Amino acid sequence: MSKRLLCCLGLLVALAISTGLAEAATTGKISGRVTEATGDPLPGANVVIDIDGVKRAGITDGEGEYFIINIPPGTYDIETVMMGYTKSVRTGVVVNVDHTTTVNFEMQEESLELEEMIVVAERPPVEHDKTESKSVITAEEIESLPIIREMSDFVELQAGVTPDEEESVRGGNFWETAYMVDGVRVVNNDARAGFTRFQGVNTSAVQELTVLSGGMNAEYGNAGSVVSVVTKEGGQRYTGRGEYRITPPGQKHWGANVYEAPVHRGRMQWGNPEWENLQAWYPGPDGILGHDNQTGEMTNSQFAADDVQRKVHERQDYTGVWGGRGEAMLGGPIMRRIGFTVTSSTNRNPSAFPAPTAVSLPNNRTNFKLTYRPGNNVKFNYGSLFNQRSRYNAGVIRRIEQGSRKNMNSSGRNLFVPDEYSGAGKRRTRDFLNYASLTHTLSARTFYEIRFSYSRTSEVNTEVPFNTDQPYVEPGIGNDSGWFYVGRPVVNWTNSKRDRYQLKVDYSSQVTKGHFIKAGIDFLFYDNWGFTRNKNDFRGLIEQYYSQFNNPEVGVVPRQYAVYFQDKMEFEGIVVNVGLRGLRWSPNTEMPQSEHFIPFYRYHDPTKIEGIPTYRPQAIQVFSPRVGVSHPITESSAMHFTFGKFEQIEQFWWIFSHSYRTEEEFLDLNQNGRIDPSEINNSLDVVDAGQWGWPKIKPLVTTSFEVGADWNFITDYTAGLTAYYKQQVFRRSGGAYGIQVQGLQHN
Template identity: 30%
Template sequence: MKRIKNSIPVMNVQWVNKLKIYLYSAFVMLFLFAGSDTIYAGTTGKIAGVVTDQATGEPMPGANVYVEGYHYGAASDIDGYYFIINVPPGMYTVVTQLIGYREVRTENVLVKVDLTTKMNIALQAENIELGEEIVVIAERPLIDIDVTSTAVSISADEIKALPVDNIYQVIEHQAGVVGGHFRGGRLGEVAYMVDGIPVNDPYNNSNTVNVENESIQELEVISGTFNAEYGQAMSGIVNIITKEGRPDHIESTFSGYLGKFYTNNDDLFPNLGASEGGFSENVQMTIGGPVPFVDRLTFFLTGRLLNDDGHLYGQRIYNTTDNDPFEPSGDQSYESMNYGKYKSLHGKLTYYLSSPFKLSYNFMAGFNENNYYDHGYQRTPAGIQDHYKQNYIHSLIFNHTISANTFYTLKFSLNETQYEGYVYEDPNDPRYVIPELGLPQSGYTFRSGGNQTGRYERNAQIWLGKLDIISQVSKNHKLGLGMDYKQHVMDVWGTGLRSRTGDIEQIHDIIYPDPGTPGFEDYMRKPVELSAYVQDKMEFEDMIINLGFRFDYFDPSTPMLADIRNPVNNDLFYFDNIDAPVKTQISPRFGISFPISSQGVIHVSYGHFFQTPNFEQLYGNIYDRADGTTIFLIDKTGLNTVTGNPDLDAMRTVQYEAGLQQVIYNNLVLDFTAYYRDLRNLIDTEIIETYDQNKYARYINRDYGNVRGIILSADKRLADYWGARLDFTYQFAEGNASDPRSVFFDNQSDPPNESEKKLTRLDWDQRVTLNLSLTAGTPGDWSVGLIGRYGTGTPYTAEIRFTGVNVDFRNNRAKPVNINFDLKAEKTFEIAGTRLSAFLYIFNLLDQKNENSVYGSSGRANADLNTKFAGDIIGLNTLDEYVNNPSFYSAPRQIRLGLGFGF
């Protein structure tokens, strides 16, 4: 039996040797490209403006404008115009010098990714003592006039002020985002980028790496249309720019906290009131600055350790070897069923070889261990799986500023992730028991023993080479070109134990399916992706246009069935495979903004966005024989198999958006956006009947839907000790199915259910959402942050009471509303140059019991009307104990107290 040891590192000797070749090739390419005219987009911004004489208003050519402490600068032209490109996001001081005029230092100049910071400079003639300078504090503009779609940039300081523990909590608080769904799209339709490197896992398109808040310089969340530089996403982009060490001094922070769940609902969440239940411990640190004795080399390092007991507990009434529900042998102790252990490390080296050259090396590592609550095992918690994840990302980024107009960026990365899941590490562990053990003997009854039977191992590697070129070809045109190459290596193995004889008395007599039979998945695939784009940003006084085109190429690099009715384990006919075809796509993107005044701007955007289906949907349930033949695993005992389909087309979304931003009072901005999304070629399943009358399901492009909505927000910038943001989203998200496997599940029913043929509400369709964020305080002294969220109920499918039969159509009723508030308070002291802080977090401040899942018979989480026909309970639990499923609710109140210091 194939198995990847949990103890060995992901990067084995073979890959280390490849990495050496990869890095050597990277450095060779650096020299080959050192003299070429080439850009990079997605991680830097631009500063631009006009230098004038303060007395006459005349433009001043030849002024030297540069970013203090860095190698970014430019000279003004004959019209006094200047621009500085390739500036990482952050807060800077910009210095302007011209012979015969006083030097001007403009502080607090904020640069955002992909945006232009307008900064006009007025110089005074030098008629006083030589060398005296003028200091100007830059006013951050209330609106960004060159934004052509909905995008939010959140700075490191803004993240620090909020009661959030990770980027997902920040993202969830953005308008149009509900439970990870961006503007009504399915999960897995968002691309995550770290310093311009994509970090999604292609198996399910989830994010592979957790970037700590302390590592983030800027977080950009794009929920509207996005430029052609971004691909493999239909709903949104999360663009993370990490911090670099400062070149002039070392900075360091250290913090830790202790947390615990405190709730008034002890009957629903057992063991949280105990002295040993529901705790969390966290320590983290950062340090960054210049590397001693090495000029122009800086470093930044972040580390974190987190142990979280979770809030969902089971009680060990039964041991896994028990079977009789009335003869438990457990010790009655409580055991966490949603714990998490997490370690992360992020290191970044930045080397300014000389003024036009910059080289960065980024390393990120994460180690996760956790389990997932299973209500059926609440009385046998030792029987559920533990899950393990290791992730390593290496990236090398070379940035060359060829001239004041042009720069290019070369990126190389290796992203490697290993997943494993099992109850016991050894597949032949003698503690494993047969699947039939401890099964409930009546409805509404917990298991009385047994363990989960599945185990899986998955190793994913992504080799990336990427070239981006940007050039300010004229005052009005910033042209971007780019291309990238991805080589995937996906190694998947999965199976589940079975009883050898079916004898319930032989509890340890287990076997695993034979290789190449249903229930034993084993394959390695090496698909290839290529992409290229061109993007032009046209900036005029009364109009800004973003126009781009993107080309994508995908080679699944796998065989597929020549005849889908004749899979390999058909006994009647010889099977045959053919090569899966290559897929290509061209995507146009367009956005335009019209500044109607210095206080208002209108934008309109349109684009086609596509995404290759998840690799699980392309390759699932296949097996590679030793002779190189690929077979498709079909279970002949019934409709139990969903196979991948390598011939799936890309999923497509066409999006339209229009919006208005308007300053209505000092530091107060109103923003209105309307959008429409047309969803096509989404993944569904179809039922295939083989020539020998067996049935299986396979993925196809068939689902569709549309989303339409409006967003209204009011943003009061932090001033006079307080700031706030309130946004209101009204949205309709409809489609023919929410789950790609809906047809498969419908046909598993007896008799089969009829699948939907019309648009209904999607599972995550929240019609009204209100987000509130409120911050108050004095920088460097004290701060209070509060975020709140109100959402109307997402839909559920009602049942005809006491029958279990669905009413009419899916998602025809709404769950109760959802309300939540989180709070953070911090006090900072400075003693002998060291900053000390004490902080408090309270998540779910009001201890709200939000009902995330409900019973179809009642529409509530605590009542199942079908219990009227439950009959006798064969077990030790009551009906209410089983019906009250704690995983149906949001997490209860959690309080964290912590200390930190920094210098």
């Protein structure tokens, strides 16, 4: 099988080198026809477009037809020039990613003494070369919707996307959606539900946003749907933008104030001085009652010197706070051929209900892009994205949520947990992406692009207290005694680091008038490590490692290789997209042999697992065919048909994780009255085989077929209707089962 794969990959690479590879879906194309007033074709005319001071041209052939490739998305003015004819200019021409914009010209002879002819272009309401379900949002459209300022909100507006925090597409999981920024993948399936994911870019940095909800070209892989962003490049003039949105005070939920909720009737005693002034003890900076932070020992008394006493029944004014979101953008030239764009945003939202803080902790995001054009045929880009967000962590399993932080859980009994308190500390997540790209136009027909990127997503918990088993409850007066929780340290935290290194090479070539060939190769290397620790009332303490089996301190390093070939065939009255993608994925790590692994083996230290034979799993290889057809019916209507198979490597957690459990966290084996470093984790058991990763899990394979129609029935109104069939088959825990989803999608 591996020999056949290598032969096929070699053939595809050979085809790519001989024909030219692909644009990586960050640019578009313009084509059209130039004629005389009589309707006869006009060979030899020059069609010129100005891209931030760099002029690109196409020359009409004997049929009067031309094309210009490798055009960044945006709005342009295009002119046609030919000796003996009046110059014709078309303004407001919109170019979209991976789309052919048709612009036709009619030229008049100069003998008629006409002035320069200027025509304002109108964006066609129906794309006649759309072979899949695709939504495109331009920078102009983003600016025209000031109420929506987050990229995720724009994604949720598109047909087929569920308007929730996960932005699932057509019933899929959030990790099935690939996010691309300037052709670089920034979200990978190397996370799990407990790890967070990429949060997007600032909207002021977006030049174009594309959502592919059904059907994808062969250049996209390891995904079930795609959200692709092309960011703005610094031009020859300075541009800037700034905004700050204020969220005024007020109640942001239905019903009464939560402190007056019926569930607390008879327990809230506002107006009773004894109840209002009731005090309780809370742990100091070390997070545990009775623990002396200076000596590191438990005191003989119930409370230590650093513990504090405060009022219990303090009502948070969660409806009386202000919130705000600010974003600023600046772009322009640094020198003649170098431009930049930088955007930054910060967000502090007021909470709709009582929370550790009435206003969220700051969430900050910065995007930067530098563009250098040493010549008309060469362009360098360097980009950087940085996101940081923080939140108060909490217990999430059964009774662990009780008293872990102020919220509405546990029947509202957490309302009097102190402000700025979390029994599991705080969690800080950072996303960082650096990428560099080279675009080289070899001729009017062919160009190639090389990209290298490095990204890291890290999570760390801070201010984590020691563990106790019971929540603190209020001393209580009368009927409310012990009803409200006033705090609780819990064990529930995660540390992780996920690094990715990617090299991507794409070529494209308009080999003939009707064939636009794309192909490319993609190498993606991972270095990922993760660790979670939680304790609950029915399984004890559980530690889960996302690491090498025989060394939990070392991350996993899987490898991924892909190659694709695609031909976009444009004929009169029909457009056909045919492609094939090959993927090879290697776990690249040692795993325990299942026939030698007995779940009830006891390992007192997970860092010293010995005696289990290991093996290196074989690589997984998948081929994915793609076919798309667009059939224009009239100038204002078109139909499309799409069929494809889309592979998706399982979440790495299900492949590489291994878990341990204990009823008692640490055992004082030497009976010296304390837990020494050598006694940490000295009572951990392997949980069970089902809690261990399985590197033989087959990829999630989605088979999708859809048929759709778009109809511009009046002026600016276009209706779209898509019927699709989607079947997913995946393997997990040794069992295989499929999910069939059938439905209609409409715009």
